[in-house]
Amino acid sequence: MSPLVLGTLYGVVTLVVMCSGMPIAFALGVVATSFMYFFMPASSLDTVTQNVYEEIASITLLSIPLFILKGAAIGKSPAGKDLYSAIHAWLNRVPGGLGIANVFACALFAAMAGSSPATCSAIGSAGIPEMRRRGYSPGFAAGIIAAGGTLGILLPPSITMILYAVAAEQSLGRLFLAGIGPGVLLVTLFAGYAVYRARKEYRIAYDIYQNGGAKSSYLDDERFSFAQKVEMLPRVLPFLVLLIGVMIALYGGLATPSETAGLGALLAIVLIAIVYGIWKPKDLVPFLSSTVKESGMLLLIIGMSLLYSYVMSYLHISQSAAQWVVDLHLSKWLLLAVILMLVMALGFFLPPVSIILMTAPIILPPLREAGFDLIWFGVVMTVVMEMGLIHPPVGLNIFVIKNIAPDIPLGDVVKGTLPFLALMFVAILLLCVFPGIATALPDMLMGAK
Numbered sequence: 336m337s338p339l340v341l342g343t344l345y346g347v348v349t350l351v352v353m354c355s356g357m358p359i360a361f362a363l364g365v366v367a368t369s370f371m372y373f374f375m376p377a378s379s380l381d382t383v384t385q386n387v388y389e390e391i392a393s394i395t396l397l398s399i400p401l402f403i404l405k406g407a408a409i410g411k412s413p414a415g416k417d418l419y420s421a422i423h424a425w426l427n428r429v430p431g432g433l434g435i436a437n438v439f440a441c442a443l444f445a446a447m448a449g450s451s452p453a454t455c456s457a458i459g460s461a462g463i464p465e466m467r468r469r470g471y472s473p474g475f476a477a478g479i480i481a482a483g484g485t486l487g488i489l490l491p492p493s494i495t496m497i498l499y500a501v502a503a504e505q506s507l508g509r510l511f512l513a514g515i516g517p518g519v520l521l522v523t524l525f526a527g528y529a530v531y532r533a534r535k536e537y538r539i540a541y542d543i544y545q546n547g548g549a550k551s552s553y554l555d556d557e558r559f560s561f562a563q564k565v566e567m568l569p570r571v572l573p574f575l576v577l578l579i580g581v582m583i584a585l586y587g588g589l590a591t592p593s594e595t596a597g598l599g600a601l602l603a604i605v606l607i608a609i610v611y612g613i614w615k616p617k618d619l620v621p622f623l624s625s626t627v628k629e630s631g632m633l634l635l636i637i638g639m640s641l642l643y644s645y646v647m648s649y650l651h652i653s654q655s656a657a658q659w660v661v662d663l664h665l666s667k668w669l670l671l672a673v674i675l676m677l678v679m680a681l682g683f684f685l686p687p688v689s690i691i692l693m694t695a696p697i698i699l700p701p702l703r704e705a706g707f708d709l710i711w712f713g714v715v716m717t718v719v720m721e722m723g724l725i726h727p728p729v730g731l732n733i734f735v736i737k738n739i740a741p742d743i744p745l746g747d748v749v750k751g752t753l754p755f756l757a758l759m760f761v762a763i764l765l766l767c768v769f770p771g772i773a774t775a776l777p778d779m780l781m782g783a784k
Contacts, residue, residue: 682723
């Protein structure tokens, strides 16, 4: 059977099994082992467990459960609410300051927790009720949090980027650094739109009130004294110091990513014990339980995805597909556009983890051949996958928002995310025109490649 026919069959069977409702990890494992049974030597089945173990027995992947523990400790404590409250108090007098506060809180929390769902849940549970209390439309409030939560897979420490670094065999430190510039760009775009939209809604509310209508909460003038603002800082500053310390340890060459993750997790647990008095074993159970569940799920997906990729490689499916793409002789930028559209289409059905591990063997060789910097591409691909987190049918962040604000109709949540999807597309265009947004910082701190 030719690689083309085999590859087509492989893809069709994968879609059928996934659409059956089987969990992604098991679906990939079933497809991979089935094709090993029918199309590979019988002895290959004896090596399934060995292959899976060898793939996940990576020192880089060790950082994943440790970063998840750090994120769980911060995400399931009141740290997110306190962070949001402090930023809101300090930006209260800025036009659209409440929207900006939510964007900034999402960015900072994402950088500490490294998880999109955790960011949405922690900041959204405080931010969405506050925005709605102040008159923000439900869709707008939901859109800000859903979009801000996507920064969890772009700003370091990002679990998605750890997996890309493994799949693409690239430096994790360079990749983390490359995500900072685009992360700041997205924060700026999101905050700018928040100001524009908030002022627009304010003007509408003002006009309605002037014409004899009801007074919106938008028009209430809430103020915080300087003493109140300072009062909110002691609980927030330790976590910001933790964030800065972890970054210095990682980028200053003082520790490896895995050591940094372990240090961050330990310090996060110490901080929530000191700041919030969460130290008893029964208090720590939710953090540890969440870490074990999420880490187990991710590592199982990683192991099965890498087994799936191994079968693709053994049967020459990935090599043939990559060669077919090269033989199309597409121009450099058309090739990139086609690949990004493929990633975006997969984002309708698959989470970022699966997209990276399933597509890397096929898309990376043609991109390398075309002369693209794979660090830069990793950042662009991450932004595209961010879009997948806020559009249906998967849209993980949409469903997290729906869970914490069940009274907001799903349609309103989706409509609220559309302007942010457009802003992400603008960010991708800017990264293509000005690649230095991603590559300048790692080149400056770690030397040009």
